[in-house]
Amino acid sequence: MDLSSDQLELLRSLMSEKRFAHCERVADMAVRLAARWGANAQQAYLAGMLHDAAKEMSVERVQDLGIAIPKEHRRIISHFFPIWHAFIGPDVVRKLFECDDDVVLDAIYWHTTGDGDMALLSQLLFVADYIEDGRPWPYRRDLERLAFENLDEATWAVSVLTNKRVREKGAVLYVASEACASFYKRRVSEARQDDIMAFIPL
Numbered sequence: 020m021d022l023s024s025d026q027l028e029l030l031r032s033l034m035s036e037k038r039f040a041h042c043e044r045v046a047d048m049a050v051r052l053a054a055r056w057g058a059n060a061q062q063a064y065l066a067g068m069l070h071d072a073a074k075e076m077s078v079e080r081v082q083d084l085g086i087a088i089p090k091e092h093r094r095i096i097s098h099f100f101p102i103w104h105a106f107i108g109p110d111v112v113r114k115l116f117e118c119d120d121d122v123v124l125d126a127i128y129w130h131t132t133g134d135g136d137m138a139l140l141s142q143l144l145f146v147a148d149y150i151e152d153g154r155p156w157p158y159r160r161d162l163e164r165l166a167f168e169n170l171d172e173a174t175w176a177v178s179v180l181t182n183k184r185v186r187e188k189g190a191v192l193y194v195a196s197e198a199c200a201s202f203y204k205r206r207v208s209e210a211r212q213d214d215i216m217a218f219i220p221l
Contacts, residue, residue, distance in 0.1 A: 021061065034071065038071055038074060038075060041071065044153050045067040045068075045151045046064050046066075048067070048147040048163075049147040050064050050067070052167070055167050056139060056143065062140055066144045072108055074104045075104075078096060084114055084115070085114070086107070099190075099193050102131045104131075109125075126141040129141045129145060130145055132199065133196060134195045134202075135198040137174075143170070145177065146170065146174055149162070150166055158219045162219065165219075169211075171203055174199070174203045175200065175204050175206065175215075
């Protein structure tokens, strides 16, 4: 499934131009990573373009679309609202873009927090969202190089960096964020952890 011109215009209408440009860059990075690691390029493109479809939506706007808010989302909305768009994202994408690809929807679901033992596309999107070309991190190119050399190492690094930023803001980490860092750390040798920390401020 590709996005038609009408669907692209719909996506653009859901967000600011800055956010739309970010989605385009994430899609580009996800496709490049898919080519490197053997994932489906079309799925990578869709996940990248649609991952932030709900980012700028209020709870009321989601409900106006006829999408029910699951009970388990109440705590997320109250305590982890900045990441809620990822969890409601699959429902928004399914409703507005008629996308029923579970691989794509799962990647959208985990793109903000990550999780332990993610499927390949979920892992690719989680990393691509952090290392897309417009990100201001001074170590972005180092992370990009790492992502094309060893995806598990890059996933661990991105998870640690993301969690560090959350803690610095005084926010509470969502359980899946902790699970992601813990799981992928076990896939990185202590020697490699030291190597990575030498050029990325983990």
